[in-house]
Amino acid sequence: MLSAIEIEKISHELRHVPVKKAACIEALKIVQQERRWISDESVADIAAMLEMSTAEVDSVATFYNLIFRQPVGRHIILLCDSISCYVMGYTVLRQRLHEILLIGYGQTTADERFTLLPNACLGTCDHAPALMIDDDLYRDLQPADLEQILEKYH
Amino acid sequence: MERPLTQHIPDNGAALHLREYEAVGGYSALRKALRDMEPAQVSTLVKEANLKGRGGAGFATGMKWSFVPMNVPGPKxxxxxxxxxxxxTFKDRWLLEGNPHQLLEGMILAxxxxxxxxxxxxxxxxYxxxxxxxxxxxxxxxTAGYLGKNILGSDFSLEMQLHTGVGRYMCGEETALLNSLEGKRATPRAKPPFPQVSGLFGKPTIVNNVETLSWISHIVNNGEAWFKSLxxxxxxxxxxxxxxxxxxxxxxxxxxxxITMRELLEEHAGGMRNGYRFRGALPGGASTDFLTDAHLDVKMDFAGVAAAGSRLGTGTMVVLDDHxxxxxxxxxxxxxxxxxSCGFCTPCREGLPWTEKILWSLENGTGEPSDLELLERHARLLGPGNTFCALAPGAMEPLQSALKYFREDFEQHIKEKKCPYAHHQH
Structure with missing residues (x-):
């Protein structure tokens, strides 16, 4: 069931759109912000509220790489794997992250602290290689920087 | 040398806020247009300036606007x-973070x-x-009256919203962007109808790049002759x-x-790092053909880069070095x-993973001599006219030009059954 706060936020979005289904992405963002990910139950709840089929909501939810359809950790690491970061050595960062966190892409640490994901170009190519953790951008990275950065997230 | 778009952005990268923007002439173009100009005069001025879109395609902005039907009721x-x-590509980030009101003023004028x-x-x-x-x-x-009802006391009203996306490169394609704004999957739409006639929610819509829109206030204030003189x-x-x-x-x-590629590389980017040699560059992002050291004197404008066999694209160059x-x-x-790939059309959905797989096999020493012909066939069959949108043709540009300029490297991978480069990074 959607919470009162989720319903209120989605209702607010509905005032800005000419048809209910146009709020689908906003609704997914709202629920994900509250619950970290979108469960089957959330898909069905959003579908009911926006008068859409669950399949239609799921087709949208699964299209976008930053809507998570399985549980994720408390913090999301997005490692840029695009061309400038490739040239500047992001693969070394990836290797180091695997070693520190003992997880691969798409996996979550056992303590649910981090989920590691590759991400397309973060748009900071003059400071490659780069990654984001939640809303924070880290640039000009060396593998040796990683442990200290990860320490900030609990 | 004038730098109209970025001269007021503080060196520390902080944003120019409203009062600071107004202090350097911000929103004077909007006042001028609302007081002295008909909407059509703004369009005509942008058309005469021959402002070309800075998002990658280089389409004439004034021309794009001219396709919007005027005098029809309802939303636009x-x-x-x-x-x-x-x-x-990391150019719009600079304008968005550093001078947000310049973009807003351009959007209000447009x-x-x-x-x-x-x-x-x-x-x-x-971002x-x-x-x-x-x-x-x-x-x-x-709050300042530049948005909302009866802007600056005029008859013109405009509402503005910020939409933040949830990923996917396809959202940058203008019709896919419209689908995404409508809450749908970001797949491209058939054209025609063009968005100018039937866009967001089926209403006339213009989609312009950030850098393009950031120009409008300057063109309104200083005119088309000034714009061309820059x-x-x-x-x-x-x-x-x-x-x-x-x-x-x-x-x-x-x-x-x-300016030439050479000036950009040597004077502004400070040349190659010690121990590294320039082999080539994508002049305007991932979906542009390689240029090489034979092209260093190419002028980086739309026509110049096109004549050299590539595209200006976004104007942000990625350098390939000899390591x-x-x-x-x-x-x-x-x-x-x-x-x-959004997966909507078959050549793109199937052809791109196949291309990736062949290149992967070359890197891992399992490439066959026939793979080069197969890659060339992909470059042709995923090229312009064979796919639903420009994603796959764009993807083929660096591939086809790499096969042309770095062919010995491809052949060496097949012959030696390994990647000859030391780092071998994947």
Whole structure:
């Protein structure tokens, strides 16, 4: 069931759109912000509220790489794997992250602290290689920087 | 040398806020247009300036606007495409974070020209600072009377919203962007009808790039002759150019349109890092053909780069050095494009992963001599006219040019059954 706060936020979005289904992405963002990910139950709840089929909501939810359809950790690491970061050595960062966190892409640490994901170009190519953790951008990275950065997230 | 778009952005990268923007003449173009100009005069001025879109395609902005039907009732939309996601591109970030009101003023002027009722900034998820600054700027512009009902006492009204995306490169394609704004999967739409006639929610819609829209206030204030005088070539204005890769000073600079690749690389990016040699570059993002050291004197404007066999694209160059494997470089690009294909049309959905797989096999020493012909066939069959949108043809540009310029590297991978480069990074 959607919470009162989720319903209120989605209702607010509905005032800005000419048809209910146009709020689908906003609704997914709202629920994900509250619950970290979108469960089957959330898909069905959003579908009911926006008068859409669950399949239609799921087709949208699964299209976008930053809507998570399985549980994720408390913090999301997005490692840029695009061309400038490739040239500047992001693969070394990836290797180091695997070693520190003992997880691969798409996996979550056992303590649910981090989920590691590759991400397309973060748009900071003059400071490659780069990654984001939640809303924070880290640039000009060396593998040796990683442990200290990860320490900030609990 | 004039730098109209970036001269007021503080060196520390902080945003120019409303009062600071007004202090350097901000919103004077809007006052002027609403007081002295008909909407059609704004369009005509932009057309005469021959402003070309800075998002990658280089389509004439005034021309695009002229397709919007005027004098029809109901909503019309103006959208700033701030979904900067072309690999190697980081120019709009600078404008969004540093001078948000310049974009807003351009959007309000563009909306006035086409008589739009609602405007949206479609911003990519990753640009958190830009989101904060744009949200603040929109709120401040409402408070100051630059947005909302009867702007500055005129008959013109405009509502503005910020939309932050949830990923996917496809959202940068203008019709896919419209689908995403409608809450749908970001797949491209058939054209015609063009968005100018039937766009967001089936209403007339203009989608322009951030850098393009940031020009409008300057053109309204200073005129078309001034705009053309900023450039070294027939394509007017300045351009935000960028360089990334193993150069001494990677970065972005606002420079006269039409400077040469050599000036950009050597004077602004400080040349190659010690021990690294320049082998080539994608002049304007991931979906542009390689240029090589034979092209260093090419003028970086739309016509100049096209004549050299590539595209100006976004104007942000990615450099290939002699320690980086060209096959691995192209594999990285094709991995990106295969992943970002929306899956709607078959050649793109099937062809891009196949291309990626062949390049992967070359890198891993299992490539066959026939693979080169297979790659060439893909470059042809995924080229312009064979796919639903420009994603796959764009993906083929670096591949086809790499096969041309770095052919010995491809052949060496097959012959030696391994990647000859030491780092061998994947």
């Amino acid at each position: 939309y103006l959208i700033a495409n701030a979904d900067e996601m072309e690999p190697g 909306s006035y020209a086409i008589q739009a009722t609602d405007a949206f900034v479609f911003l990519r998820w990753a 958190k600072d830009a989101a904060r600054e744009m949200r603040q700027a929109i709120a401040d512009a409402y 450039s070294h070539t027939a394509d007017g204005g300045t351009k935000i150019y960028g360089v990334s890769g193993r150069v001494n000073k990677p970065g972005a600079w606002e420079l006269p349109m039409g 980086t494997c060209p096959v691995g470089f192209v594999h990285n690009l094709e991995h990106f494009f295969a992943q970002e």
